[in-house]
Structures are given as C-alpha cells and as structure tokens.
Amino acid sequence: MIPAVAATPEKFHHMGKVLPSKIVSCEFAGSFFTSDQFREDSRPQIAFAGRSNVGKSTLLNSLVGRKKLAKVSTTPGKTRSVNFFLVNDRFYFVDLPGYGYAKVGKKVRESWRQLIENYLTGSQRLIGLILLLDCRRDLTDEDSQLVAWLANRGLPVLAVVTKSDKLSRDKVNRKVKEIQSRLEVAAIAFSALTGAGKKELLSSIRNLVAEHFEKTRA
Numbered sequence: 001m002i003p004a005v006a007a008t009p010e011k012f013h014h015m016g017k018v019l020p021s022k023i024v025s026c027e028f029a030g031s032f033f034t035s036d037q038f039r040e041d042s043r044p045q046i047a048f049a050g051r052s053n054v055g056k057s058t059l060l061n062s063l064v065g066r067k068k069l070a071k072v073s074t075t076p077g078k079t080r081s082v083n084f085f086l087v088n089d090r091f092y093f094v095d096l097p098g099y100g101y102a103k104v105g106k107k108v109r110e111s112w113r114q115l116i117e118n119y120l121t122g123s124q125r126l127i128g129l130i131l132l133l134d135c136r137r138d139l140t141d142e143d144s145q146l147v148a149w150l151a152n153r154g155l156p157v158l159a160v161v162t163k164s165d166k167l168s169r170d171k172v173n174r175k176v177k178e179i180q181s182r183l184e185v186a187a188i189a190f191s192a193l194t195g196a197g198k199k200e201l202l203s204s205i206r207n208l209v210a211e212h213f214e215k216t217r218a
Helices: 056-064 106-122 141-152 169-183 198-217
Strands: 027-030 045-050 082-087 091-095 126-134 158-164 186-189
Touching: 045 056, 045 106, 045 141, 045 198, 056 082, 056 091, 056 198, 082 106, 106 126, 126 141, 141 158, 141 169, 158 169, 158 198, 169 186, 186 198
Parallel strands: 045 091, 045 126, 126 158, 158 186
Antiparallel strands: 027 082, 082 091
C-alpha cells in the first residue's frame, strides 16, 4: 500500500487534563471523496484506519456513545470516502476507507488506496493514527507498511485489537503482545460488545490531543 521504511517505537502516551474525561459531543462534519475537499481548519485530527470489516464504524459509535453516527454495514468496503466527525468541538475523528478488500475491482481498490495516501500525505492537522486490527486475523504487509510509513513521518500510532470478545483472554493477550513486538507500537484490546478497552482508548486519545494543544501553546 505504502512503501515500507524502518519503523520507530510509538509515542502515543502521557499528559491529559486539558480536555474533558469523556466525549460530550460528536457531530458528523462531512464525507469527502477528493483531497481538495478535506477539512483543514485549525483543529487537530486523529485518523482511524484498518482493513475492511475490522469494525471501524462500530468502534467509533462505541467511543462517542451513538449507535448510528458512523454507518455500520455487514458488507465490507462500504466506506468509500474520508469521513470527518467533530468531537467536543475541539478535534476531529477521521474515518478512512478500509483497505485490503479483494471483492471489488482493482480500479476501485486503487482509488481507495490513493484517497488514503492523499489524506495521510496532505493533511497538515493529522496528529496520530489509530490502526484497527481484528484479533482473529494475521498481520498483513499492508498493516506493517502503513505503520512503518507513519513512523517515518514521526506520527504516533496506536493499534487497537478489535473484537476481543471473540477469543479467550489468553489468546487476545498473546495477539496484543505479538502486535506490539512486530509493529513496535502500543496496542489495546477492544470490544464494542463488552466495553473492554474503551476507557483506555479514550484516555489515549485525550492524552494525545492534550499533548498537541500543550505543544501549540509552548
């Protein structure tokens, strides 16, 4: 997907009292199909990426406490645009199209890949990316290449291991450790069904945004 380069360890950590401890508001801010449409106001952006059917929409809805803010589909590959959500009127969640879905034409897959790359390379407000990985699936070259490319740019990456309720706790813990070792990023096990990992993920997001605002004031 993106040329691989040497990865660096994550820095998705510390700080955290500038922002509310929970999401108090979240509004859909637009779907964009070309890079010239992307929002570039002064608010920071946190992107969510992952393979098709990894549970991005379900996770986003869980984080903001809204059942239908992000559309959930049983058909992989439904997110074909870059979707922006304004959180607490302070920062954006950016939902990127899922990658790696084989049951669409090569031309369509290429257009999605290009849209993702255009956002990642062009956004001046992107402060970090949350990479969703299904706990039942093996890591792919696309996953590794994306993390390595972001690390080369110095962008924090947090891996979220989704659907953790589908496996035993021991298997989930082993998957989290594998991801941390292979990708050299922090990882959190998450389940929208049980709520596992939600508090930790929200805390990581809040800390990242707080760190950004602290830097901009310095």
